[in-house]
Amino acid sequence: AQSVAQPEDQVNVAEGNPLTVKCTYSVSGNPYLFWYVQYPNRGLQFLLKYITGDNLVKGSYGFEAEFNKSQTSFHLKKPSALVSDSALYFCAVRDEFYTGGFKTIFGAGTRLFVKA
């Protein structure tokens, strides 16, 4: 079964510093990986995805993620953190249904705090 793990419950970073939110995955076959962000009292918003191709994927709000097959990781990164980046971040992987659709399997989430 497909799964993702986010080893950190919380990440703290100072504004202007680079940030990394970690994710590791376990899949059979080719991984379809995603990052979503959730702001307080809101639904999840898509940030970026990796399907195939370049290992560095660029997404919304200046975020990027690095796919590393040998380490089975898909870490989220941003060169310079903003206070407004403070939110809950979810790594996710696509899993397929026998009915032909698919579902998204989410990690437990990592809360990012960016301090001014």
Next chain:
Amino acid sequence: DAGITQSPRHKVTETGTPVTLRCHQTENHRYMYWYRQDPGHGLRLIHYSYGVKDTDKGEVSDGYSVSRSKTEDFLLTLESATSSQTSVYFCATLASLSTDTQYFGPGTRLTVL
């Protein structure tokens, strides 16, 4: 939020009562999903729909049922609510298998006393 609304947004109910949550979308997306969000668990799939009247169970479906009589509406019913069903419930949609990206509603916070 890609035209997805959920109602109610907040609900407090008592153990043993039936509860129905509604998800409405205006995007004509084929696939719809119900998730629950609990601390330390991320989002877990309850049920999903792959078309009108076509539904199937997710990983935490016990105690829940769903119905989809038209493309735009996906209902989640708790037949007899329990305190363990206190959670935040999110609806999501997916246009097609080729798009990959799900869109989420704003969520419903349900408290079962």
